[in-house]
Amino acid sequence: MTVYKAAVVDAAKASRAVRKEPAEGALETSPLQLGELSELLGYSLKRAQLKVFEDFLHCVAPLQLTPAQFSVLLLLEKNPGRNQTEIANTLGILRPNFVAMLDGLESRDLCARARSANDRRSHVLMLTDKGKAVLARAKKLVASKHEARLNELLGPANRAALLSMLTKIAREF
Amino acid sequence: MTVYKAAVVDAAKASRAVRKEPAEGALETSPLQLGELSELLGYSLKRAQLKVFEDFLHCVAPLQLTPAQFSVLLLLEKNPGRNQTEIANTLGILRPNFVAMLDGLESRDLCARARSANDRRSHVLMLTDKGKAVLARAKKLVASKHEARLNELLGPANRAALLSMLTKIAREF
DNA sequence: AATAATTGTTATTCACCATATCAAATACCG
DNA sequence: CGGTATTTGATATGGTGAATAACAATTATT
Numbered sequence: 307m308t309v310y311k312a313a314v315v316d317a318a319k320a321s322r323a324v325r326k327e328p329a330e331g332a333l334e335t336s337p338l339q340l341g342e343l344s345e346l347l348g349y350s351l352k353r354a355q356l357k358v359f360e361d362f363l364h365c366v367a368p369l370q371l372t373p374a375q376f377s378v379l380l381l382l383e384k385n386p387g388r389n390q391t392e393i394a395n396t397l398g399i400l401r402p403n404f405v406a407m408l409d410g411l412e413s414r415d416l417c418a419r420a421r422s423a424n425d426r427r428s429h430v431l432m433l434t435d436k437g438k439a440v441l442a443r444a445k446k447l448v449a450s451k452h453e454a455r456l457n458e459l460l461g462p463a464n465r466a467a468l469l470s471m472l473t474k475i476a477r478e479f
Numbered sequence: 480m481t482v483y484k485a486a487v488v489d490a491a492k493a494s495r496a497v498r499k500e501p502a503e504g505a506l507e508t509s510p511l512q513l514g515e516l517s518e519l520l521g522y523s524l525k526r527a528q529l530k531v532f533e534d535f536l537h538c539v540a541p542l543q544l545t546p547a548q549f550s551v552l553l554l555l556e557k558n559p560g561r562n563q564t565e566i567a568n569t570l571g572i573l574r575p576n577f578v579a580m581l582d583g584l585e586s587r588d589l590c591a592r593a594r595s596a597n598d599r600r601s602h603v604l605m606l607t608d609k610g611k612a613v614l615a616r617a618k619k620l621v622a623s624k625h626e627a628r629l630n631e632l633l634g635p636a637n638r639a640a641l642l643s644m645l646t647k648i649a650r651e652f
Numbered sequence: 653a654a655t656a657a658t659t660g661t662t663a664t665t666c667a668c669c670a671t672a673t674c675a676a677a678t679a680c681c682g
Numbered sequence: 683c684g685g686t687a688t689t690t691g692a693t694a695t696g697g698t699g700a701a702t703a704a705c706a707a708t709t710a711t712t
Binding site: 351380460 | 508511512513514515516517518519520521522523524525526527528529530531532534535546550553554556557558561565566569571618621625626628629632633637638640641642644645646647648649651652
Binding site: 389390391401402404405419425426427428429 | 658659660661662663
């Protein structure tokens with residue numbers, strides 16, 4: 307169960323490929339009936355999640371950060387000095403898969419591994435100065451573009467209610 | 480952007496692997512601070528979606544249907560006689576990837592392809608009798624186990640509000 | 653001291669996602 | 683009508699995510 311990952315792609319391009327706009331004067335076939343599909347929570351959940359990730363990627367594109375990478379940076383900022391297992395587990399990333407992910411962040415000098423003094427098996431993780439700076443910029447982009455757009459669509463109260471229910475499902479379901 | 484797919488796996492097993500329960504008398508390290516992560520809608524959205532899919536797979540396991548396959552069957556029931564392109568597009572599945580998916584359903588005799596009389600390029604899709612029967616059973620399982628559990632967790636009103644907001648995001652965001 | 657468990661890592665497998673390309677069939681257009 | 687473009691289902695391929703097994707180094711257990 308790896309959580310909150312997404313490839314850095316041109317989201318608009320992918321979206322266009324799927325929508326397959328009827329290419330102008332095309333034979334317009336009648337739209338399909340979604341039927342009970344529109345009552346399936348999982349279906350809406352997945353489609354909404356794809357849309358939100360797509361917008362996240364677009365908003366934070368200047369910094370080339372995926373949702374998963376952003377979540378790692380956020381977690382490292384709040385919890386410096388933890389090891390790979392702890393960070394990976396909290397995010398629902400399997401430790402083997404977290405290695406390559408960290409390699410990517412470290413090669414961009416956004417975070418650093420250091421051998422722990424107490425336990426020489428584990429690597430202590432922390433943000434670099436550049437990592438802190440990039441994260442700060444990312445936060446601003448996310449807040450001013452991404453989350454702001456969600457707020458605009460739903461309204462603050464609805465957005466809060468939505469977040470609350472999603473969190474509840476994630477925790478208790 | 481393929482929507483509503485999920486592998487048929489033992490969800491509980493995967494979940495256990497991630498949670499990594501502290502194996503009894505293990506050195507209990509203090510839990511990490513999620514920090515601003517808990518305010519990120521996309522993060523909760525993704526984690527909730529994984530939980531919901533996991534439960535769906537569990538509930539409908541006797542019939543060996545993934546969310547994606549279930550959505551195809553639902554769509555075929557409501558829209559018999561459509562071709563592969565139409566069904567795939569509506570679900571956000573790319574046509575090349577839809578071929579193998581249909582092969583799977585057809586090899587289990589859940590649906591059938593037939594060459595169209597009007598346009599001999601396209602395949603007209605429809606549920607088989609077995610497909611209708613399996614879908615009927617699946618619907619009952621989903622309603623009585625899966626959606627019922629969500630209703631119990633959130634309450635009917637909240638569940639409806641959640642669905643409404645997710646649909647809005649999926650459509651308008 | 654011997655054995656078991658943990659940490660980071662590699663390798664590998666599988667599902668999903670996306671693009672390019674193709675042959676057959678159809679639509680379009682001069 | 684005939685030639686070109688488009689559409690449909692299909693194949694091949696590459697990329698990414700997710701999951702498991704296994705390993706060496708280190709630490710914990712007993």
